[in-house]
Amino acid sequence: MKRSFIEEFEQSLHTGNLPEPDIKACIGILVQDATNRRLIEGVAVQLELQPIFLTANQATPEALIQCELIVADEPDARSIRTLLSQREETGEGVNPAVVAVVPRTPDSVYSYDKSELSFDGILPLPQTPAPVVAQLGLILYSHRAFARRYQDALEELSLNRRIFRSVTSGISVADATRSDLPLIYVNPAFEVMTGYSFEEVQGRNCRFLQNGERDQAAITLIREALRDGRETVAVLKNFRKDGSAFWNELSLSPIRNRDGALTHFVGIQNDVTARVEFEAALRESEKLAAVGRLASSIAHEINNPLESVMNLLYLAERSDAVVDSRTYLQMADRELQRVKLITSQSLRFYKQSTRPQAIACTELADSVLDLYHSKLQNSRVAVERRGRSAQSIVCMESEIRQVLNNLVGNAVDAMHGQGGKLLVRTREATEWRSGERGVAITVADTGSGMAPETLRSMYKAFYTTKGIGGTGLGLWISSEIVARHRGRLIVRSSQRPGASGTVFQLFLPFQGLTP
Structure with a gap:
């Protein structure tokens, strides 16, 4: 039977087999209470993390991204999240996991609103070391697993980009969620085939390549495929930027998201003038x-x-x-x-x-x-x-x-x-x-x-x-x-x-x- 994520983590705690980071892991600590700070330092040693004590003035993006895990008082944790949010949106890498320290309530239950869910964890203190080790260990385990998946996805994306740029067939991608299906990407082979650069075609519908010659049977096939959101192959007459004509074998394929909604159309173009x-x-x-x-x-x-x-x-x-x-x-x-x-x-x-x-x-x-x-x-x-x-x-x-x-x-x-x-x-x-x-x-x-x-x-x-x-x-x-x-x-x-x-x-x- 397949084990759950929590069961895998608990097993790793008993065996000491947490996923290993690529570099020496550090934990940034920005906690004012001295008792809580010593408690987190002790937990860091058990989790084989190098503790780094930070001040509010030292909490710069350059310093923060050196840490794998950051534990900070709740106001400081919010500031750190704000500092790192832009880096996360631009896809510059995986941000550290941020855990907000909050005062422990008398009934040992902490309630928080949806705005605080942006944290990777909420740590009520003070409390005994054992549950702190378990909670931070779980956050660290999930963060490393996510970082591995992120890195794999990044490498796959990089590989796909290299493939797109190296193939000899022209490749174009149109946004199916916007009216008139504007182009959002073309590879270098498309630029060589048509004479148009990416900057010149971005945001335009690819019909401009027809240069007014709309009376082609192949265009009917393409229109029907776009309307029905299905694949098709058609050979149509196109024109390069210099006005010269060529025959383009277009293979059109729809791209859908997880919900099955149509998001893009990918076109593979081949110059088949000699064959035609x-x-x-x-x-x-x-x-x-x-x-x-x-x-x-x-x-x-x-x-x-x-x-x-x-x-x-x-x-x-x-x-x-x-x-x-x-x-x-x-x-x-x-x-x-x-x-x-x-x-x-x-x-x-x-x-x-x-x-x-x-x-x-x-x-x-x-x-x-x-x-x-x-x-x-x-x-x-x-x-x-x-x-x-x-x-x-x-x-x-x-x-x-x-x-x-x-x-x-x-x-x-x-x-x-x-x-x-x-x-x-x-x-x-x-x-x-x-x-x-x-x-x-x-x-x-x-x-x-x-x-x-x-x-x-x-x-x-x-x-x-x-x-x-x-x-x-x-x-x-x-x-x-x-x-x-x-x-x-x-x-x-x-x-x-x-x-x-x-x-x-x-x-x-x-x-x-x-x-």
Whole structure:
């Protein structure tokens, strides 16, 4: 059974194992009554303390802090407490334990008000030596234990400060108890990364690093984390003091006190500009690869109706009947409208979105399927479309179109040479983890399915099962796009004979990005 503090002290008295001080311990005595002064001197010897007799004029802070314990008449004890209070507030070290000597009352019980609780002890005198030894011994024991803990905490704080100052990542601390979350600390790495000194950023909200560029998806993630008092990681564009831009990977963490109240936010910043630029180059590479894969399909899609138009115009030219000629021209016009649609969808696919906008998911899905129309027919793939959601989502249209193009293209490739069925369905849904409402887009095929190893590695950059025909970037980029839209991409796949296939479900919140 764990012993109480008092039991540990009583055991130390019997064994003589009081915690040893780091230096020779002294007791300061400022007591006017000669009898009481001799009594305390005798007790000091028993406690192995060096007695030092003080006068009121000698009670300076420099002299007092040389003592581990001070026993003084109550008025002098108050003065000593006042002298030492400022030193204690500034954290300059552990003050001596101060014990106030008061006249012993007839009933041997001393009552005191709350203002006197600032003393480490109250010693009624006169009384026999034994209880004085016990009382001062207990005060000394607790004071030394506190001093040890204080020193350990001081060393730990010093170590933490050295760590904060030596790490290469930028560290910032914001006060969560004040409005606008002002910065109260940044380490040298933050100063080097941003070009701002601590004096220049102290008391400011760190949004000044955005330099007015508030239209970033990552800022939405940060705002929500600050509002909910939770962790998050986001990559956002910041600007140094000299105006140059850099990409900052911010890891934000809340700090709470013992009562669970939020007190601070700690931000860890890393300059990931090189990584972001490299990933942007990879995304552009995948974009170009996707364009190349679609080129043959688009050529077929345009060539077939153009051939029909040429044949229909030939028939109209040779026909003597006006009614027949009009019919041939109307049919040719419909084919030209199809060419126009294909061209429009192609241009929308190649065109990069510059800002989020509202668009219906059924429209996104249909535009991708239209581009694969001929390839689906040639591959003997039957398409089933189910559009149950008419509500729009706010997204980067070109990015979500790229994700759907990748999913549909992979599904068609999985059914190459054997044919099959492709299901594309849109419906309103709720993300079960967050409760957020949005749209679920399902892309399912009856192809060969994926092996467990493929399922584990498919989101890794450059991982491909298509040999030289694949870049290994499609699903990796798609997963990043979905994450930026605060969405979720899940997959189920089977290779069982007669029941093979793959199902991808893409969830996108209605307000994934702020327009």
